[in-house]
Amino acid sequence: MSISGILSSPSQRRSFLLLSAALLVCGFIAIFAIAFHAPTTPAWAALNSFVISVVAGGAFALVSGLYIFFFFVDPNDNAASSVLLPEDIRQTLEDVAEMAPDYKIFVRTGRHFRAEILPILARKARQNRLRIRIEVVLLDFRDEALCEKYAAYRKASSFDRNSWCARYVQAEVVATILKLIEASRENRGLLDIHLFLSRRLSTFRIEGSSDEILVTREDPKDTASRYRRTHRDFPAFVNEFDWIRDEAHEVAVDGHKGLPTTLHAMFGENTLITSLEAEAIQATKSKSPYAR
DSSP: OOHHHHHTSHHHHHHHHHHHHHHHHHHHHHHHHHHHHSOSSHHHHHHHHHHHHHHHHHHHHHHHHHHHHHHOOOHHHHHGGGEEOHHHHHHHHHHHHHHOSEEEEEOSSOHHIIIIIHHHHHHHHHHHTOOEEEEEEEEOTTOHHHHHHHHHHHHHHOTTGGGOOHHHHHHHHHHHHHHHHHHHHHTTTTEEEEEEEEOOOOSEEEEEOSSEEEEEESSTTSOEEEEETTSTTHHHHHHHHHHHHHHSEEOOOOGGGOSOSSHHHHHOSOHHHHHHHHHHHHHTTSOOOSOO
């Protein structure tokens, strides 16, 4: 593991620099303490010389490491620059949302998106008086067999496996739709939201903007891949998202008013939606379940 590889992660960079600085400060304190308070004997002089050499070596190593990080490029590290550690995913998603001229997401239930990312996009649109197009592809909650299959996968492999069943999946999807309706209503003319319901299952999420795409996994302990516009694989993931969106069912918008203002206006009279609405409303109040 190289210095430049470690320092490419913001969380590891903070830990490395804070610990190194703390150790150097402790070393300097020990040097002056021995020099001023220890008896003037050969043993204490030898100990002080040893501590001085350790501190000098540590300072040289820290400066050398920073020099290597800023002025040298490791080909292996360059290839791995698109990999994000789990601890860095949440902040990166927020950074992308803060800078996004538009936003697109292919996800199953959208729990993290509705709790963390959608409010950032709405706030940014209001502050900048800037219209933002948002394309959201969610799992088609009306297909119970599909929701059951996804719930079985999450129940077998997810960190919160006890929560998952077909009805939970359906309620969480509807909860995200309710937050989209609310955001569209409260930011009319600023958030241009397009909603799609897909019957495609995947263990990956694709989300980001026309400038940067993140590909994440179902569990927050998994790493993620980050592709800026300049990355050679960026067009492939944009194209993948477009294919998924194009084959999904698009929820019709209400003219220039944006998304329909109620679930029944969106889907018509439906006993499933009626039975899910109370659970979904309660779910909209929950925070993101992911430790990102």
